[in-house]
Amino acid sequence: MHPSTTPSGREERGVTVRDVARLAGVSHGTVSNVLNRPDRVTQKTRQKVEEAMQRLAFVPNEAARQLSGGRSRLLGLVLLDLENPFFLEVARGVEDAASAAGYVVMLFNAAGSADREARALEALREHRVSGVLLSPVSRMAEGVPRLRAQGAHVVFLDRRAPRADFCSVAVDDHHGGAEAMSHLVSRGHTRVAFVSGPSHLRQHQARLRGVRAAAVVAGLDPDDIIVFREEMSVVGGERAGRRILAEAAHVTAVVCANDQLAFGVERATLEAGRSVPRDLAIVGYDNVDISSHAQVPISSVSQPMYEMGRASIRLLIDEIENEAHAHEQLLYTPTLIARESS
């Protein structure tokens, strides 16, 4: 009925519940009721109020709602390292799920620094967020118990919870390694090498253990899996590839701890005039673009990053909203994407 009769250029700053109440001819609290418990209000009153809100372009002030209601629709996302494309996908899943549930997410990049992580956690405390998703730099930052003491919930992301009274969402690297290995075994390979990054990487270690476990299952000697460690890059992979051809000619297949390494191994193999997968089969890890773009597309273990983002929000919101919430440590299962390299 009423087209927007708002005088153009009107200063909207400060349209308040009181203004709406006045225009609708009801009380302050009634306006609040149509916002928060519409069922307690007559259909008729509700319409009047809603029309007034429309005409005044009223937008409730979240800070005030939070302050008086005690509740907050604010979530924090603290990422270990925004440079890693892995976290882009995670962030996308987080944002999708959070905004679908009516929450807003504050983004922080710890960039590998415990200090930045601590500052992020502090800022989140100031904003009285109701929950935080944390892919931690440090094992158990002191900000975590503080957040909890303040009533905020914390879910660990890409890391198993350090204690059973926290939720977490992580990936089963052991299983991923095992998948890669048993895939190669099913293709008839028995002499397999593992190409890895620096030895201290938790994930790479777990993947190697998985490979060995699958070897055992297949009746092979796990100690026959030769490990080549190189810098985690295409160049490192090329070096590993050359070393394998030279030092371990009996090897017929390779599992690599990531796709950059696998890409390098393949290139070195092809450049030596050998065939992939006939002379050397290759499986990578992460299933990033580079694996499918390789000259011979590379099989790779894929982690459900987007889905992990969604799941972590689901757990967090359940912990926030559901009284009967039980903590869960989700462990996602990576899957092998088979391509022509194996």
Next chain:
Amino acid sequence: MHPSTTPSGREERGVTVRDVARLAGVSHGTVSNVLNRPDRVTQKTRQKVEEAMQRLAFVPNEAARQLSGGRSRLLGLVLLDLENPFFLEVARGVEDAASAAGYVVMLFNAAGSADREARALEALREHRVSGVLLSPVSRMAEGVPRLRAQGAHVVFLDRRAPRADFCSVAVDDHHGGAEAMSHLVSRGHTRVAFVSGPSHLRQHQARLRGVRAAAVVAGLDPDDIIVFREEMSVVGGERAGRRILAEAAHVTAVVCANDQLAFGVERATLEAGRSVPRDLAIVGYDNVDISSHAQVPISSVSQPMYEMGRASIRLLIDEIENEAHAHEQLLYTPTLIARESS
């Protein structure tokens, strides 16, 4: 002096200015003063208060500060499409600069949808953010003037501002195309093709215009630049590469509108037994990983994504804090990274 004497397990929720004041033996307002105008407080009082804050693990409530002070340290970042790695780098620059300046950023992914963009802008209004960085889906969403009417500042990202009374940070695609072309000209090429994605892409059109302009500068006929349009992928690039070899054998160099296309063109060329760059020189665009990982590393036009993120925050915060702020439309200049393909 005092180690943390806080009884462990104390419920921190609700440590308030009043509590701090009581413990320090000062007034409510004095505590606020040491927080907001420390200069108006005696050194001695300040110390007493700060000690009390420490002991109580006091964290000021941002919602309350915002509500009473009117100021807000909240910023919004609304991205056109979080799937695009371009925006990951931008987001990283944004987060770095914002958190260095003491602001917190709320992240939204419009995912190409005008509807999601509108909802994000609405949520940002509810939170009374003081500024928004927007890489817009729609030309001028109605949420933008609304935010402004409410007192929030808006800076456009990856798009020139639609009006002179807004700041914006964008990239000069025309210049990028021209750089690629004049680089090829300096290498002696006069017969150049352009490989592009679908014709409606604003950026690709601008890049092509840049290529043509540089041709003119070099004394060439811009109409001699043959355009091949293919799907924007490695596969599309391969198709374009084969077409060039077959239909335009006189061409000695190619500018591609992105690196996926360039990668495909190179692969098709090598597979046909031709040499890169001897038989065909190639320049890509975006300088993403794939270009440097190609068999013959591909020259590419690089956009300063991270820096754009930082710059947009700089403009936004200036607009927020500086009374004398003058609107600026920043246009970043992409640079050519020369590699072996040209």
Next chain:
DNA sequence: CTGAAAGCGCTTACAG
């Protein structure tokens, strides 16, 4: 079902 009142935790003039 609706209204009047108190209060959320802070900041900011305004007096002393």
Next chain:
DNA sequence: CTGAAAGCGCTTACAG
């Protein structure tokens, strides 16, 4: 320099 008071915009018992 410090304190007492009002107010930011809302929500939630509590009466009617």
